[in-house]
Amino acid sequence: MTNTPGHVGVLDRAETLLARLALPCLRLSLGLVYLWFGVLKVVGRSPVADLVQATLPWVHGDWLLPALGWVEIVLGIALVVGRPRRLAPAAAAAHLVGTFLVFVEAPALAMSDGNVLLLTTTGEFVLKNVVLVCAALAVVGWGRTARH
Structure with a gap:
């Protein structure tokens, strides 16, 4: 199949549109996931409550899960709104890196x-x-790459 000028033009326009939408959609989807998971923790319906307790065994109290949920809600809102532009996704990336503690604190839950x-x-x-850490980092760098 040969590339006709019209065919290439459609692909170029689609690529331009996707380039413009990809990072905002990534930021928005990260924000919505954070909001959803945060709300589940705050209302006491999170399926990862036991996992969080196993991952943070040195933190005691019924306040841990709701507090984590409120942090996630604030991060979710900041990501959806897009402010603070760099700090919100950077904080989300740092939070997500913390989830890997399960491999250290509760390896039996993570590995056979x-x-x-x-x-x-x-x-x-x-x-x-x-993948989510990399997505958050991509959103952090979004403004810088858009200006260059």
Whole structure:
């Protein structure tokens, strides 16, 4: 198949549109996920309550999950609104890096037989945060790359 001028023009326009939408959509989707997960923690319906307690065994009290939920809600709102532009996604990336503590504090929940290559469902759930960390970092750098 040959590239006709009209065919290339449509692809170029689609690429330009996607380039313009990708990072705002990434920021918005991160914000919505943060809001959703935060609200679940605040209202006491989070499916990861036991995981959070296992990951932070040195923190005691019924206040931990709701406090974490409120932090996530604030981060979610900041991401959705887009302010502070760099700080919100940077804070989200730092928060997400903290989720990897499960591999240190509760490895039996994350790995089968202590083998890092044999992740449990929980381990896979946490490992996918690598993608979310990278997404948050991309949003942090968004303004700088847009200006250059």
